[in-house]
Amino acid sequence: MDPQSAKFIGAGIAALGIGIAAIGVGNLFGQFLQGALRNPSAADGQFGRLIFGFAVTEALGIFALVVAFLLLFT
């Protein structure tokens, strides 16, 4: 296989990781809303934890994106 096309295929596969991280982020916000609607008075206090979980989850998807960029542009 041509190395250049192998690089592009690799970048495409690496980009799948972002979609998988999206499941995690969607799950996170979905679960938060579910909890928040059951007990709205406690929801505001958990906003910081929500953002923390979002940041940690999203970072893993971003790592996949970095791998894709490295394959594409270096």
Next chain:
Amino acid sequence: MPDPIHQFEVKRLFPLEIFGVDATFTNSALFMVAGVLLSFGLLMYASRGRSLVPSRMQSVAESVYEFVAGMVRDSMGEQGMKFFPLIFTFFMFILTLNMLGMIPGFFTVTSQIWVTAALAILVFLTVIVVGFAKNGLGFLKLFVPDGVPIYVLPLVSLIEVISFFSRPLSHSLRLFANMLAGHITLKVFAGFIIMLLGAGGAASAIAPLPLLAVLGITALEFLVAFLQAYVFTMLTCMYLNDALHPGH
């Protein structure tokens, strides 16, 4: 198609060498200085009156202060307010640079890995120094969580150690990659407009579609610019909280 990573190129403005160290003033340095001066100037301007009933600018500065102070108090408690100047500086620095980068043609300093890495390493070293200075060897309790059965403790400790040392990596990569990815996406979609217009005929008719996408992504990027500044500061608070209260 235009090269989407051309915008992140660091250009030399004034060559400068101090004691054999290459300290060339680059466009990145220029925007860092501009960001610091802008946030400093705005806050100084906002707090010049210091009236009991705040003016418009003063109430903006006060709400930014209260926002960060609330974040610090929530995560570290009242004794965390010692770190408030550091954390407020981080927040203002990153927020100003992210927002400056959103102006078309401006350089985004936070999309350079060495800038975010320097910030993250500063946080990491602060946590280690403060942790050992405040708790002595008790800081190592951070790696030994309470209530873990003795037979899984080595494994849990190993995981805790690895997660502790990978913090600067994820801390810096998150800000860097978010800004990088956002700006590349904008550039790629803007490139689509030019490609469609260049193709002519029916392809030109759908050229406004990527333009709408660029508009939407720009709005999203403003949100991301704020959110990443918030997340970076928030994680700094949490890491410093580990240094203050190492027992989980």
